[in-house]
Amino acid sequence: MTVANQSVGVSLQNITKKFGDTIAVQKINLEFAPGTLTTVLGPSGCGKTTILRIIGGLEIPTSGKILFGDEDVSHLSATNRDVGMVFQSYALFPHMNVGQNIGYGLKIKGTPQNEIKERVADVLKTVGLSGYESRYADEMSGGQQQRVAVARSLILEPKVLLFDEPLSNIDSKLRRSMREDIRKLQQETGITSIYVTHDQSEALAVSDDVIVMNVGKIEQMGGPEQLYRHPKNAFVATFIGDANILEGELIQVDGRNDIQLGEMTISAETVPDNAHVGKVQVAIRPEVVTMHADKGTNRMEGKVNWRSFVGSAFEYTIETSAGELFIVVTSTGDQFETGDTIYISVNNIGVAVLEPS
Amino acid sequence: MDVIQDKSLVKKTNKLIYIFLPLIGIIAYLGLPWFGLEYGLTDSSLEEISEGFAWHSVNIAIIPLITCFLFLLHPWRFLPEIKGLVIDISLAIGTVFFIIIAGMILKQSLGLGAGIQLIILCLIVSSVCSKLGFLRGDGFLAGAIILIVLMVLLFIIYPLGRIFLQVFYARTGEFIPFQFFEIITSFGVGRVLWNTLVMAFSVGLSTTFFGLVFAIYSVRSTSRLRSLIKVFYILPIITPPFVVGLSLILIFGRSGSINDILLFFIGPEGIFTPEGGQGIFKRSSYIYGFPGIFLAQTLALTPVSYMMLVGMVSAISPALEEASLTMRATRWQTFKRVTLPLIRPGIANSFLLGVISSAADFGNPLVLGGEYDVLSTEIYFSIAGSQLDFARAATLGSLLFGISLLVYYLQKKWIGKYSYVTVTGMQTAGNVISLPGWLQKIMSSIVLLWITVVGVLYTSIIMGGLVAKWGADYTFTLEHHIELWGKGFNSGGWPSFFNSLSYSLIAAPITGLTGVLIAYVITRKQFKGRGVINFGTTLIFAIPGTVVGVAYIFAFNTAPIELTGTALILIVTMVIRSMPVGIRGGISALSQIDKSLEEASLMQRANSFQTIRSVVLPLLKPAIISSIAYSFIRAMTTVSAVIFLATAGTSVSTTYILGRVEDGDYGISIAYGSVLILSMLFFTLLVQKLIGRSRTERSVSTK
């Protein structure tokens, strides 16, 4: 597989898409850096597929511009956009075998037959399906079909590669290894890729950047860790991983930001620009809360309301003066019983002050 | 607008615009008659054909020739790109207008050469548009859309326009603005309109009633008769509509079987005839008029209603009815309160379709009408024979078209956008609730009666051609068939049969492929101006055949487009008349393949044309074959429009048969009709066999 000689970035400028009265995507501005893999994450119907299809040229935006590098491609149809796409249903042509499916684009281009053969074999090797040329789609497993679809999208060495929930038809065991394969392939080829999924662990695992969407709008874009540690709002905080959303008070002491939560004071790592001193919403990840039997310093009193065992961990619901907290403790640590009075402390790495809504 | 920047695409488009298309234009000028031929290409003498060539003298054809050379030389290639493209477009459009207007003013009719030049000029326009970014560079799509629009403009809008114009002009050419009102208030028109509406309404009700009975019966009954129903709907499809009318005459007519039987039992004097009296029993002609038309249309149109409703009935989830039953509703209550309301939209749809089809039907009223005049036949009689009252024909035509369009609009409005897609006979398996016993008994007797009537009618069609004179002399004879088929290929039924066959063979593939193309454009593509195409297709669906016939007489009788009397006009008519079948077939075929397959092809940088050729067509092969076959049958059996346009030299089977009916040769007509039905039946079975085989090929699915 040859590596793309130069990757291009993709930018969407003020993209809006309406279907009749439904606004599927609203005034979106996005930059996808050259050579990166970005996932678009969001609940069903939030407009992920629509964005992908707009980039691919399958859907015409109601307004706005799409650029590949410096080139405005808004007026180009899918045929002329130089984009590859892996469909959720794979969309393998049922009347063609694997070789013909993958070689389709080359044949359309008028590439000589023997060159097509070579390149098909080449790309099949890349996806680990050497020798499958003469199979038909209905003679292969879902995972194999998926890899054929990936091979087909790669063979024309597109500027941009799009994936629409490529793993949603594959069982969860296989999904893990396939997502790693896709990521490796993407890094080898360096093709700017955009990957739609509604599975947050898939998104965090494969991508350079993650975009979280909700009802046609971008909620937040950033690296996986950044999103996890500094969610901007309750939607992002709860959509990526679990979070307790509590009300606290932002106070400033000697130019340092602290969060007053019940009897506890937590130093805030970062605070959004538009947050003011006073009442704020705070997101706390369940795994950064620790329970203690003794009061200690800077701890908050609570009562165990509920405990359940989920294999690798215990999950607790704790009643405190700041509200109810959901926490996760690895099964190897100290455990408490329902009804116990305990004291909790919080590691500030997993605490984020949210933007006022 | 931004000009397309893709280099290879631009190169390809340029080759098309500046080399291929102009070359074709020049070849058309040199090699084809540029001017119209009086008798069409096939029936003209060599001399006449050679006179049609434009290079005999200097004439208007020189202008498009110069245009072609200009494109070939392309002297403005050094101008800035946008300016060049503007010159391209203005030159092409200008030339198109020049050809049409000059033809109109100089009263010179245009021939094949000019037609091809017009098409290539339009293709140049569409290619340039695509270069300008219209449809985002998809030249094929741009071309397809422009050709579809052109087709609709030329063969639907323009003729309709001519009809409306004709409404305001007297035979003398005088302009009379209120002629329309004069005519519709004139004696007789009110009655004709009333007759048409009463008939249409009654037939709408009866076809819906019987269609519903058959649909429910075939899905829900436990009787064996239900398997027969699935067979019976094929008969009306392969039967020219008026042949049912003819067979009704054989059975119920003056010298028909029923009269014979009555006569046999009652005797010529009647049982209670007083002595010396005239006899009470007279051979009655009760079948002519309302009863005959009503019966014939009900028989012919019920299968359409059945096909529309059966899909709906079988799509009802048994769970809904089971839910009702578990709430202690009886089966009858369930049927009345759950089942019927669920199929109400289908019922409305079927009713409206019945109304339209009845109002548009021409053959049956012509054969059976008697004193009962309806619009479609009145239109015909206004210009047939010596009447030649064009204004009246145009007015009545507009009226009929108006009614049809109104009902069609209602249907679309109530039933939703693509309701014509749902006419399929799809059955779902499942544990259906059976009918209440008494209901099934009633339905069984209706179905049995129906099957008996249809059986008797079709038997009489076959037998009618094999006896000397139905009603008078039942001796077996091949005389009619020998007269039709035994006197050489140049007499009897052969010439018209060959005409029908050859025109239909040309028309059917055009219809099938155009139908798929239109379906593809209206269901799969978003572009500005899609509404125009939607509107155009609606007109194709709504326009009654008689209106097409009259409109074409007005539109294509004079320069610049003089087509009447040629085979071409019949082929065009057949294409337009069977286009609804083609479009419907295309839409239902397209709905079977996953849209993402086409999109995957586009993403592999295939354009629309390559996608249709390499992905859509191969996957749709069986569906398209059956759509073409169906279009072929429609073309073979269509009457209403062609009867206005067929001449002695271009008569087709249906017009030939109707001609013999008018002469009173029932034996001959029915003999021909039976042959036509049998050959269509044979053809249908053949096609089904072929498709059945290809069905076993790879199934169309993506997972």
Ligand SMILES: Nc1ncnc2c1ncn2[C@@H]1O[C@H](COP(=O)(O)OP(=O)(O)OP(=O)(O)O)[C@@H](O)[C@H]1O
């Ligand atoms: N062709 C269409 N016509 C009308 N509405 C549409 C069309 N395509 C999408 N929509 C609407 O636009 C919105 C966004 O759809 P989209 O398919 O982009 O969602 P999604 O985020 O991909 O959802 P999912 O996770 O379920 O695939 C939805 O409300 C949907 O109903």
Ligand SMILES: [Mg+2]
């Ligand atoms: Mg989606």
